[in-house]
Amino acid sequence: DQQVKQNSPSLSVQEGRISILNCDYTNSMFDYFLWYKKYPAEGPTFLISISSIKDKNEDGRFTVFLNKSAKHLSLHIVPSQPGDSAVYFCAARTVGGSQGNLIFGKGTKLSVKP
Amino acid sequence: GAGVSQSPSNKVTEKGKDVELRCDPISGHTALYWYRQSLGQGLEFLIYFQGNSAPDKSGLPSDRFSAERTGGSVSTLTIQRTQQEDSAVYLCASSLTPSSSYNEQFFGPGTRLTVL
Numbered sequence: 001d002q003q004v005k006q007n008s009p010s011l012s013v014q015e016g017r018i019s020i021l022n023c024d025y026t027n028s029m030f031d032y033f034l035w036y037k038k039y040p041a042e043g044p045t046f047l048i049s050i051s052s053i054k055d056k057n058e059d060g061r062f063t064v065f066l067n068k069s070a071k072h073l074s075l076h077i078v079p080s081q082p083g084d085s086a087v088y089f090c091a092a093r094t095v096g097g098s099q100g101n102l103i104f105g106k107g108t109k110l111s112v113k114p
Numbered sequence: 115g116a117g118v119s120q121s122p123s124n125k126v127t128e129k130g131k132d133v134e135l136r137c138d139p140i141s142g143h144t145a146l147y148w149y150r151q152s153l154g155q156g157l158e159f160l161i162y163f164q165g166n167s168a169p170d171k172s173g174l175p176s177d178r179f180s181a182e183r184t185g186g187s188v189s190t191l192t193i194q195r196t197q198q199e200d201s202a203v204y205l206c207a208s209s210l211t212p213s214s215s216y217n218e219q220f221f222g223p224g225t226r227l228t229v230l
Binding site: 041091 | 221
């Protein structure tokens with residue numbers, strides 16, 4: 001039973017336009033949500049996070065929105081650049097219990113076309 | 115400073131053989147995690163070490179999997195009697211300490227394991 005779901009396995013966007021990557025979750029005990037970016041043959045790298053007490057966090061071209069009532073978060077990249085082409089993983093951390101391990105979605109492969 | 119390193123980068127083995135995967139975390143990071151990513155899947159948590167505490171093994175898929183962390187630094191993930199379904203990329207990550215707020219996990223490049 002997946003607790004973190006990324007229902008779109010791939011997304012293609014034109015350079016300069018907005019990329020919107022979506023993520024849904026089922027566990028209301030998650031306290032942090034994170035986005036990781038992964039290039040082929042490399043480990044995931046942290047991109048941006050948001051605490052469950054906030055609804056928006058912005059860092060340069062990247063903004064993460066959290067809708068707790070809908071158990072939904074999204075990552076907006078604007079403007080999209082060809083170097084943004086990678087697999088993006090949504091992840092969540094549970095309050096209490098085992099401190100630290102993250103639960104990941106299956107990822108969305110973003111392709112930004114010049 | 116060096117990031118998380120893993121070795122080997124690729125490992126091909128025959129079904130039934132044992133394999134050992136190594137992870138060198140970032141110096142000073144007390145928390146260490148192992149994940150694996152099977153084809154078309156997300157990252158699956160395997161095991162977590164924090165300081166001298168007993169590891170959280172709740173993610174290990176079977177008793178063929180084990181891991182240890184010596185001296186609070188280097189970790190080895192061992193898979194005994196490998197099966198074809200063990201084929202995946204095994205990722206190691208470390209962080210300063212989970213504490214009560216989020217601490218970024220830094221990932222290594224992974225070991226791609228192929229069981230023939």
